[in-house]
Amino acid sequence: MITPAVRTLATELTGDDLPAYVYDLTALRAHARAVRDALPPGLELYYAAKANPAPAVLRALAPHVTGYEVASGGEVEHVRAAVPGAPLAFGGPGKTEGELRRALTLGVERFHVESEQELRLLAGAAQDAAIPDVDVLLRVNLPVAGDELGGAALAMGGRPSPFGLDPEAVERCLPLFAEASPGGDPLRLSDGGPLRLRGIHAHLASGLDAPAQVAVAAAIADWAAKLSERHALGLTEVNVGGGVGGGDAPPPPPGARGPHAPGGGGRAPPPPRRRPCRSSSSRSRGAGPRSGSRAP
Numbered sequence: 001m002i003t004p005a006v007r008t009l010a011t012e013l014t015g016d017d018l019p020a021y022v023y024d025l026t027a028l029r030a031h032a033r034a035v036r037d038a039l040p041p042g043l044e045l046y047y048a049a050k051a052n053p054a055p056a057v058l059r060a061l062a063p064h065v066t067g068y069e070v071a072s073g074g075e076v077e078h079v080r081a082a083v084p085g086a087p088l089a090f091g092g093p094g095k096t097e098g099e100l101r102r103a104l105t106l107g108v109e110r111f112h113v114e115s116e117q118e119l120r121l122l123a124g125a126a127q128d129a130a131i132p133d134v135d136v137l138l139r140v141n142l143p144v145a146g147d148e149l150g151g152a153a154l155a156m157g158g159r160p161s162p163f164g165l166d167p168e169a170v171e172r173c174l175p176l177f178a179e180a181s182p183g184g185d186p187l188r189l190s191d192g193g194p195l196r197l198r199g200i201h202a203h204l205a206s207g208l209d210a211p212a213q214v215a216v217a218a219a220i221a222d223w224a225a226k227l228s229e230r231h232a233l234g235l236t237e238v239n240v241g242g243g244v245g246g247g248d249a250p251p252p253p254p255g256a257r258g259p260h261a262p263g264g265g266g267r268a269p270p271p272p273r274r275r276p277c278r279s280s281s282s283r284s285r286g287a288g289p290r291s292g293s294r295a296p
Contacts, residue, residue, distance in 0.1 A: 003027045025060045032064035046089055048242055049075045055082040062086060073099035080106050093163055101125045111136045112201045114164050116173055126194040134194045137201040137239055138173060139164035142223055164202065174231055187233060197233065200224035203241025
């Protein structure tokens, strides 16, 4: 959506200013605040830096998000510099040993582990760096029934994919962790290593409509809860991914109900999206699994 402020500034740009990206940061802040306010208590909201990594955009979102998802070593460095101290969750396949070591040095709070090999690399890197606690979520590529992902603009799960562990591989990883302690502490590597298993992450698709997104999120949370109960894992976090579909239409009027209206269909409005225009003004805690929601 092109806001009036963007339209006005765009008409004032001269040839020397073009090409340009223009962002209405005031409107972005208001939209992010509406997303945050529509979410239930205890749910964390992370913004994926890949959606738009402009420093001004990252800083504008900072008061309204729990933290940021990063998907490469470059994004780790960039976001840490743009919003120092903000919680970071490092996801994505193909992480190199060097990227993992650098992320540990920069204090990344969560690692979404995508393979058995990555789990071993991360454990070794953390031990070498003498870091006592490293929290991980195992990313699972869950099977889905029928055409649940049929309407997705981009499907990354429910079929053979490099994105995450198959359920059988998750089961193979679990013996690497010790049994949960009676006090409810997270599972730690059985050899006494620094990795702690916090929960499960699954991002199966991007661009689903609201009902499909809710159905997929429910399936992920249900699978994680059953896994935790079956193995007495005591998992406390579930990250259901992002990729919420949203168009460029104006926001609905106050009181409107629908897939992307606050309170409509059980979903929050779509997260902030990139707009092709320069700056105009410049992841539930408790006994059960916690849900973390991410922007695409």
